[in-house]
Amino acid sequence: MRSHAYPGVVVTGTGVTLPGADRPEAVLAGRQDHAEPVDTARLLGRGGRYRGLRYKDRATQLAYCAADAALRDAGLLSDAGLTVPADTVGVVVSSNTGNLDTVVRVVDTLRTGTTDALSPMDLPKVSCNVVASSVAIKHGLRGPNLMICNGSTSGLDAVRWAATMLETGRLTRALVLGVEPDTEPARTLLDGAAPLDGAVALVVENEAAATARGARVRARVGGHARGAGLAACVAELSAMAAADPVAWHVPRGTVPEGVLPGVPRHDLTTAWGPCSGALGVLQCVAAVGAFATGATGAVYATAGDDERDATAGLVLTPSSGR
Amino acid sequence: MNWVVSGLGAVSAVGGDPDEMFAGLCAGRSGLRELHGIDRTPYRGRYAYQIHDHPDGRDVPGRATAFVADVIEQAATRAGLGTDLRDVPVLVGSGLRELRSAELHWRDKGSLGALSADDLHFGTALRDRFGATDTHTVANACAASVYALALAADMLATDQADSVIVAGVDVLNESMSGVMERVHPVAPDRLQPFDRNRAGVMMGEGAAAVVLSRDAAEPLCRVRAVEVGCDAHHDTAPHPDGFAEAMRAAHRSAGVTPADVDLVMLHGTGTLLNDEVEATATQAVFGADAGAPLMTAIKSMTGHTGGASGVMSLVSAVQSMTHGMVPPVVGLTEPVAEAAGFRIVTGAAARGPVAVAQVNALGFGGMNTVAVLEASTR
Numbered sequence: 001m002r003s004h005a006y007p008g009v010v011v012t013g014t015g016v017t018l019p020g021a022d023r024p025e026a027v028l029a030g031r032q033d034h035a036e037p038v039d040t041a042r043l044l045g046r047g048g049r050y051r052g053l054r055y056k057d058r059a060t061q062l063a064y065c066a067a068d069a070a071l072r073d074a075g076l077l078s079d080a081g082l083t084v085p086a087d088t089v090g091v092v093v094s095s096n097t098g099n100l101d102t103v104v105r106v107v108d109t110l111r112t113g114t115t116d117a118l119s120p121m122d123l124p125k126v127s128c129n130v131v132a133s134s135v136a137i138k139h140g141l142r143g144p145n146l147m148i149c150n151g152s153t154s155g156l157d158a159v160r161w162a163a164t165m166l167e168t169g170r171l172t173r174a175l176v177l178g179v180e181p182d183t184e185p186a187r188t189l190l191d192g193a194a195p196l197d198g199a200v201a202l203v204v205e206n207e208a209a210a211t212a213r214g215a216r217v218r219a220r221v222g223g224h225a226r227g228a229g230l231a232a233c234v235a236e237l238s239a240m241a242a243a244d245p246v247a248w249h250v251p252r253g254t255v256p257e258g259v260l261p262g263v264p265r266h267d268l269t270t271a272w273g274p275c276s277g278a279l280g281v282l283q284c285v286a287a288v289g290a291f292a293t294g295a296t297g298a299v300y301a302t303a304g305d306d307e308r309d310a311t312a313g314l315v316l317t318p319s320s321g322r
Numbered sequence: 323m324n325w326v327v328s329g330l331g332a333v334s335a336v337g338g339d340p341d342e343m344f345a346g347l348c349a350g351r352s353g354l355r356e357l358h359g360i361d362r363t364p365y366r367g368r369y370a371y372q373i374h375d376h377p378d379g380r381d382v383p384g385r386a387t388a389f390v391a392d393v394i395e396q397a398a399t400r401a402g403l404g405t406d407l408r409d410v411p412v413l414v415g416s417g418l419r420e421l422r423s424a425e426l427h428w429r430d431k432g433s434l435g436a437l438s439a440d441d442l443h444f445g446t447a448l449r450d451r452f453g454a455t456d457t458h459t460v461a462n463a464c465a466a467s468v469y470a471l472a473l474a475a476d477m478l479a480t481d482q483a484d485s486v487i488v489a490g491v492d493v494l495n496e497s498m499s500g501v502m503e504r505v506h507p508v509a510p511d512r513l514q515p516f517d518r519n520r521a522g523v524m525m526g527e528g529a530a531a532v533v534l535s536r537d538a539a540e541p542l543c544r545v546r547a548v549e550v551g552c553d554a555h556h557d558t559a560p561h562p563d564g565f566a567e568a569m570r571a572a573h574r575s576a577g578v579t580p581a582d583v584d585l586v587m588l589h590g591t592g593t594l595l596n597d598e599v600e601a602t603a604t605q606a607v608f609g610a611d612a613g614a615p616l617m618t619a620i621k622s623m624t625g626h627t628g629g630a631s632g633v634m635s636l637v638s639a640v641q642s643m644t645h646g647m648v649p650p651v652v653g654l655t656e657p658v659a660e661a662a663g664f665r666i667v668t669g670a671a672a673r674g675p676v677a678v679a680q681v682n683a684l685g686f687g688g689m690n691t692v693a694v695l696e697a698s699t700r
Contacts, residue, residue: 002411002456004482086554096439103421104428106497110364111429118504124557124686126497128419128461133687136554142564145552145689146469149419149461151440157458161473168476170550185428189439227455228408276439308446310455 001227003236008207009163010319011219012173013074014285015066015201017043018272022069024289027200027282030271037182037197040065052138055121058181059098060134062199067135067175070201075215076173082139084213090143090165090174093132094158096151096277097195099125101183131179144170148277152252153226153304153312154178155280160224160314162204173205178281180274190274200278200285217319218288222298225313230306231259233313237300241315246297247290249283251304251311260300279303280312287316323575325478325545326698328538329401331393331489332637334528334624335371339396343624344641347649348671352623353526354512360494367509370494371526371625383423383437387447389529390414390491394452397487401533407452411483413474414444414459415466415490417629417685422495429496444491456483463685464591465550466490466629467530468693471636472548474534484536491529492628499525513626514653515590515619516597516661523591526625530634541698543640543679547576553688559595560684566603568690569680573607576694578678580611583694585642585679587635588666590619590651591626596684601660616674617666622652632683636693639679643697648672 014024020035021027040061041053053061071077076084102125109117124130129147136145144165148158155178165171180186182197210217225236230251238245245263252269268282269275275282283301290299296318304311330340335353337343346353353371359381362368373389376382394412395405403410420442427437440446443459462469467490474486502523503509510521534545549572553564573579589600605612620638621627627634642648650667657666681693 002409002482004480091552096442100421100424103425103495103497106500107425107429110361110496110500114364115366115500115503118501120501120505122497122501123505126501127417127463127686128421129417129463129466129685129687129689130557132462133552133554133557133689136552136687137557140554142552142554144469144472144550145462145554145687146473147461147463148458149443150457150459151443151445153445154443161458164473164476164480164482168479170472170476185424186439189437191438228449274439305440305446309440309449310445310457 001225001232001236003225005223005240006163006167006221009166009221010205010207010210010217011202011288012205012210012215013070013203014288015070017062017065018198024285025293027286027289057102057125059179060131063131063135063177063179066199066201070203074203086140087142088172089141090171091132091136091141092146092158092162092174093177094148094154094277095131095179096149097180097186098131099128100185102126104185151309154277156303156312156314159284163221166206172209176202176204178278180276180278193274196272196275196278200281202284219291220317222315222317230311233311234259237313237315241298243298243317245300246295247299249301251302291318323547325534326538326541327532327543328535328541329397329533330637331396331531333389333393335373335526336623340637347620347623348647350650350652352652367503373527383426386420386491386493387444390444390489391451393529393531394487394489397531397533405452407454410485411456412448412454412487413470415470415629417463417466417492418495419443419461422493425496462689464628464631465683465685465689465691468632468683468691469550472550475548478536486534488534489531490630490633492630493527494525512653513592513621515592515622515651516657517654518656518658520592523593523626526627528624528627528630530630530637543643543698544696546696547572547694549692551690555688558686560599562599562603564688565690566606568692569607572692572694580608582678583615583680584676586615586617587639587681588617588619589682589684590621598660613663613665616648616672617664618648619651635681639681639695642676646673646675
């Protein structure tokens with residue numbers, strides 16, 4: 001198990017684009033029975049018609065919505081545009097199934113037709129980084145731009161890489177997005193279960209930079225742990241956090257009873273369905289929601305599949321605590 | 323930045339390990355062959371730069387995983403890390419991940435069958451083969467492996483590890499090959515970087531890996547800068563200003579000037595746009611020194627190995643430092659005007675000492691990446 005504590009990495013904004021939920025405080029409750037799918041055209045149109053959506057895949061459209069919300073929430077975007085220099089904002093996106101719909105559509109076309117039957121507009125979408133680059137292009141975000149497609153730990157890994165690049169100074173601030181669309185191939189990958197069909201976002205920022213622009217700090221990213229063994233991961237997170245845990249976001253699947261006795265457990269994959277690459281970011285957003293409603297201790301976020309891959313964990317604390 | 327490279331691995335259409343590949347590149351041996359393992363009916367193009375390991379000529383799932391595991395083992399073994407990598411982070415840059423496996427499942431069964439959302443990245447296979455648990459698949463298009471190199475450097479800088487394996491891999495898939503052919507006016511029959519008559523990019527298959535360490539007993543070279551940026555300009559088209567900015571940042575960070583650079587490993591995809599933009603940006607940054615460094619583009623023999631191409635070029639550059647030889651660009655007879663003043667190697671391999679090398683990799687979505695290497699003896 002490897003771990004690393006981050007000095008001065010704070011969360012200054014969130015964006016929630018989920019069926020029936022648009023704020024961090026609503027994440028924990030999960031998807032409500034009557035919740036409608038996210039209407040991206042309505043959200044991005046703001047009354048008018050947003051051109052440019054027509055050729056964007058579902059994942060990118062969802063990411064656009066969460067990106068807008070998070071950048072505005074963090075005070076980085078106003079109606080007049082970015083409030084900070086464009087090269088100080090990076091983008092880190094996590095998704096596993098994001099562009100699969102385009103990929104299989106092309107395969108289906110080539111089953112009976114030639115390459116002449118394909119659309120040139122699909123070129124950016126057959127590349128796995130289409131969400132990360134599209135978000136950067138929409139807002140002119142010229143910082144480092146990372147696309148993480150790393151299985152079920154992917155969302156927490158994305159936050160970890162943002163924190164690492166903040167520590168080295170490669171980044172000043174970054175929009176971290178987790179997105180998984182509900183598409184036909186995504187459903188088959190998830191044994192027929194309905195995927196998240198949503199996007200969530202965090203703005204993570206160098207604390208000094210956040211202070212300098214007067215940003216409100218919503219949470220701190222204390223550190224990460226990654227390796228084999230959920231119990232070992234949680235032990236590393238405990239060693240890094242001065243505050244006692246008040247909530248534990250557990251991975252999908254069975255979790256040993258004896259680990260962290262008495263600490264409330266949350267399984268967001270039960271609340272929202274399979275979240276795949278979005279899970280880790282969703283857990284962090286839920287933590288921000290918990291801090292906003294008064295939680296005073298640490299929140300542990302964990303994801304992964306110990307049998308086949310690894311467990312990743314992050315510890316988040318409220319803005320006032322460490 | 324001052325990290326060392328202490329092990330190499332590579333497999334491509336030109337060779338199955340770094341030495342075989344470099345010998346082939348220096349001999350001007352192209353990996354171009356008839357298209358294999360893919361139903362040719364939909365395509366105008368008949369050729370690609372593939373690795374010909376298809377059982378009975380049929381494509382099978384998991385080839386990208388097999389290639390990347392192979393080069394990781396090559397690099398780890400040569401660096402003395404062995405094959406138990408439970409304490410060694412492994413970062414893999416791949417433009418297309420295991421999407422080819424998803425395509426095969428979808429095409430053959432009308433569904434994705436036994437595949438799950440956790441089978442599109444490389445972590446599970448690396449856990450199984452090497453016991454590795456700090457593994458990451460970085461999908462930044464054709465700049466993916468240099469992005470992975472930047473993250474590895476940042477892991478060393480933040481004391482998260484003493485050695486990190488950085489790999490890149492991509493194999494042919496139908497969706498990228500198909501749409502790429504759709505946007506070409508005519509199907510190219512070879513990849514001709516920087517030639518006036520180039521018809522476009524052609525896909526290659528390959529994987530490459532390096533071990534990046536804090537220090538090593540016998541370092542192969544030093545990594546002095548890895549700059550990764552995004553110019554946020556266009557979905558697929560590169561931009562000269564964005565790429566020039568990445569180059570200047572890399573030189574600044576490495577503490578070198580254009581006059582110090584002995585070798586430039588050009589991205590050189592053979593597309594009309596890339597080569598023009600890359601040459602224009604290089605001219606703008608190198609100015610009066612644009613004619614000084616040797617330049618080459620190995621995609622003329624390996625094809626475009628996608629997310630692997632950055633580390634593939636890096637492996638070739640390290641070999642150039644070791645052997646004092648630079649492979650030629652095959653098929654370049656009439657350079658584009660933008661590259662007219664460059665010392666691009668053509669014909670036979672060039673001989674000469676290489677102390678400072680620059681590696682370029684660009685990717686869709688405005689990904690601009692540049693690494694600067696320095697010979698360990700310099």
